[in-house]
Amino acid sequence: MKIIPVTCAIIIHEGKVLLAQRSVKMDLPGKWEFPGGKVEKGEDPKDCLIREIREELGIEIRVKSELTPVLFSYPSKTIRLIPWVAEWRGGDIVLAEHEQYGWYDQNQLFSLDLAPADVPILHELTEKWVNLAVPKER
Structure with a gap:
């Protein structure tokens, strides 16, 4: 197969995801x-993520760091989910495909x-929460 x-993007803004x-x-x-x-043939995964977030949510992001990819088999397909921590850079969220969104x-x-x-990514995110999601003092 x-x-x-x-x-996928772990977009963190003001301590929420x-x-x-x-x-x-x-x-x-x-x-x-x-x-x-999905990453298109010949496309860089970071470029894919920026494109997909622009298409699906209408916002601009800056990709920061990669988390551990997840190999997962659904009944009809196997995916390699590549998570990136990202920062919201601009734009207002407009849903093109999703039902709703939320900041958590x-x-x-x-x-x-x-x-x-997405569950293993959530576990890694929560393990690294302080380093990734807690706003740094300036």
């Missing part, structure tokens, strides 16, 4: 996820019904 490379809920038109409807999408703090994240491939 072919492994599909998919990127952006998650989006998949719509009824998508696979896994109603599940929450870190937004992103560390305590709220585990109450969401996440897409299975």
Whole structure:
């Protein structure tokens, strides 16, 4: 089976993380996820993530650091989910595909019904929360 490379963004803003809920038109409807999408043939994963976030959410991001990729097999496909911590750089969120979105703090994240491939990323994020999500004193 072919492994599909998919990127996702852990967009952190003011100590909260952006998650989006998949719509009824998508696979896994109603599940929450870190937004992103499929890497096109020959495309750099960072470029893919910037493009996908612009297409899906209408915002600009700056990609900062990669977290541990997740290999996950769904019944119909296997994906390699490549998570990147990113910073919101501008624009207003306009949903192109998702049902809704929300900003969540560390305590709220585990109450969401996440897409299975996103769960290991959530665990890594919470382990590194202080370094990634807590605003630095200036």
